[in-house]
Amino acid sequence: MVNHYNAAAHDPVVAIYPGSFDPITNGHLDLISRGAKLVDRLIVAVLRNSSKAPLFTVAERLEMLRGATGGFCNVEVDSFDGLLVDYAARRNARAILRGIRAISDYEHELQMTLMNRRLRPETDTIFLIAGEAFSFVSSHLVKEVFALGGDISGLVPKAVEERLKEKQLLKEKG
Ligand SMILES: Nc1ncnc2c1ncn2[C@@H]1O[C@H](COP(=O)(O)OP(=O)(O)OP(=O)(O)O)[C@@H](O)[C@H]1O
Numbered sequence: 165m166v167n168h169y170n171a172a173a174h175d176p177v178v179a180i181y182p183g184s185f186d187p188i189t190n191g192h193l194d195l196i197s198r199g200a201k202l203v204d205r206l207i208v209a210v211l212r213n214s215s216k217a218p219l220f221t222v223a224e225r226l227e228m229l230r231g232a233t234g235g236f237c238n239v240e241v242d243s244f245d246g247l248l249v250d251y252a253a254r255r256n257a258r259a260i261l262r263g264i265r266a267i268s269d270y271e272h273e274l275q276m277t278l279m280n281r282r283l284r285p286e287t288d289t290i291f292l293i294a295g296e297a298f299s300f301v302s303s304h305l306v307k308e309v310f311a312l313g314g315d316i317s318g319l320v321p322k323a324v325e326e327r328l329k330e331k332q333l334l335k336e337k338g
């Protein structure tokens with residue numbers, strides 16, 4: 165089958181980068197900056213109904229994401245409930261963006277991708293390999309190291325580090 169693709173006349177390519185972003189890390193930011201160059205519009209979307217017990221509320225996560233991505237003109241921050249593919253359909257998104265850090269990410273991502281493809285074949289998933297400097301960075305590890313007094317500078321945006329400190333102080337008081 166010949167696919168007569170006309171790059172000049174295509175509809176804007178919208179992609180969704182879904183996650184819990186609890187909180188955003190510099191690894192996420194690296195993926196966002198690289199992903200934003202590949203598509204016309206990138207929507208970074210916080211999953212509201214996650215099975216993970218979050219440290220930050222959805223509102224706090226959105227605020228940190230907005231602060232960190234304000235410099236990208238084609239990046240939007242949003243949140244969603246329910247199935248990712250339904251949200252993708254509502255937002256006219258053709259692609260889902262995900263990151264792969266190691267083989268351990270691959271298995272889980274493969275399952276989700278195949279399920280999403282089954283549910284909505286029109287939306288395909290794009291994978292970017294993590295930047296070398298961030299391939300060991302995850303939100304949960306950052307939180308764990310921070311809670312134990314380790315240095316997390318350079319792993320999250322400065323504003324996120326401040327928010328983690330505030331959370332810690334509230335916890336110590338409370
Ligand atoms: N450092 C990173 N580099 C590249 N991709 C990443 C990085 N961290 C997360 N991702 C990708 O971003 C997406 C959203 O991930 P998620 O919100 O689960 O972040 P996380 O850091 O893995 O958080 P958690 O530790 O809570 O699972 C996933 O596709 C994940 O593989």
Ligand SMILES: [Mg+2]
Pocket residue numbers: 302
């Ligand atoms: Mg994760």
